[in-house]
Amino acid sequence: MPCPDPFHFYTERRLVRLTGRRARTLGELQRHLREVSGASVFYHTHHAFLSHHFQRPVFDNDFASWTKEALQETALPEQLAAVDLLSFTAIRPIREALIAVIERHLAAGASADRPCPPGDEFHFCESQSFVMPTGLVAATTRDFFRTMARVSNVSLFFHFFEARLRLGRTTNDFSAWLAACGDTQRARAVDRLDPYLVSLDELRQQIIEIGDTQNAA
């Protein structure tokens, strides 16, 4: 079955904007989380995947890292890291899930006012994204998997991490296109990959291997 349209690989470059908001306590973190832009929530839950592409994520989001390192919390960082980003297709439920975790923790008796050490405040940032075509285009599924080796980490990030939030569905650009080409088996295989548990380099390799497996068959 021919593909209805070629796949155009896009990339994205970001500038980081500083909001001027900072939190010293869990209470302040919760309050700002309610008020900051969606771009800020996205930045703090996702930027580490791109800036630390060579390693597997430990605590995946800045909120988990900060509550662990600056506030010396123990269970809360784990609970924040456990918010299943893969299951969300919009920023608002991510924000609500994070707030709910903090609220439960406070309701269980944690202090909302214990400050972090001076200099360890949480500074809210947000992304301004600039989306550009890469010039890489795949007309067929064979082209697609061949091209994957040349796709940058940033492009991978755009099509895998941001796609779900952009498309509003629990899939990524690659799977959506492969399915439209009639390659439902590999579309599902790619869709089953969990980008939150591997580095971007590993994710690319996994996608390539899916293409190789089908070719071998």
Next chain:
Amino acid sequence: MPPSLTPFVRDYEPIVGPEVIDELRVLADRVAGRRLQNINSTAVGGGVAEILTRMVPLLRDLGVDVSWDFIKGDEAFFNVTKAFHNALHGAPESITPEMFAIFEATTEANLSEVPLTGDVVLVHDPQPAGLVRARRGGGQRWVWRCHIDVSAPDPRVWDFLRPTVEQYDAAVFSMPDFAQQLRVPQYMVAPSIDPLSNKNRELEPGHVDETLAKYHIDPARPILTQISRFDRLKDPLGVIAAYRLVRKRQDCQLVLAGGAASDDPEGLEVLREVREQAADDPDIHVLLLPPFSDVEINALVRASTVVFQKSIKEGFGLTVAEAMWKRRPVIGGAVGGIKLQIIDGVTGYLVHSPEGAAHRAMQLLADPDSRRRLGDNGYEHVKQNFLLTRHVKDYLLLMVALDHLGEHIVRLS
């Protein structure tokens, strides 16, 4: 050693890959026809001049219409701005109404001297900040680029500057900690290193050994190094204390290398204290390096087994990125921009005390695999986030962003 020549954009391609260079060309095309005018206070000396010296030719090579202009000022003006600089860093300074008057008068004089021809005017640091009052209409954009650690500024000076900064279209700071309460958008653009500069480029064979021989450092034994000017905030005495703890268990040498300007009495005092602490230990090498010792610094870092940057307070701390670029494992104080560069346990170690520094150094000296892992991760982290090409990209994106300040996603065809 030959000085590093002004490189071309293509010279960076083997380092960062063709895709990064292609993107720079796409972004440069995007801003074609717009002039980027940089304005600072001096062409020589200081970090701003150093970065613009490398960046402006690269932008030109990309086809960007870019210029670099300077304000003029007398000794009184630069004494005032030095005091403002220290005060913005949070240091105690005597600030008088006369100082503000001098600043205003010099700004006024420069308004008729400096041609403000840019479509985007990028003003660096406080000295030229007041030029914004001459902004013309018709789409001219002004950006204030602050290179200073203003996380805890003296309110007298900041309150004086803020109304001026709020006349800009945007402000840029080096770290989230430096963000202020401003009525204009604020961006973060981290500093960067130039992989092709004398301080960071690959060295000719034998140069490292020559440098070690010059300073009587034994290449066959482990070397712990800190490269910093002699300043209490870099905690050189804490580094010596850490070294002494390590020496109880493991053989090693310590190199403390840096400069101290002759007009910096405190720096010379710290150097004296360091030499006293080093006493007659032949394995502590306290090196007072002259200006323009970049190649020797390069060699010393490359020779090191472990690099310290055990600062007590730090703005950004590019010495960390410089060491990581050379695949050296870095142990850094958990302060300032060091925390952006060192991911604890991944690209280096963050510590809070001489004991912590010693503990990590002992671990690393005993474990070559860990040293290699941290070194390789550090290199990748710098390559992704702290190279000059990223810095150029950010400024080009900023030029685009100035027409899209309210948008989170901008689609470029």
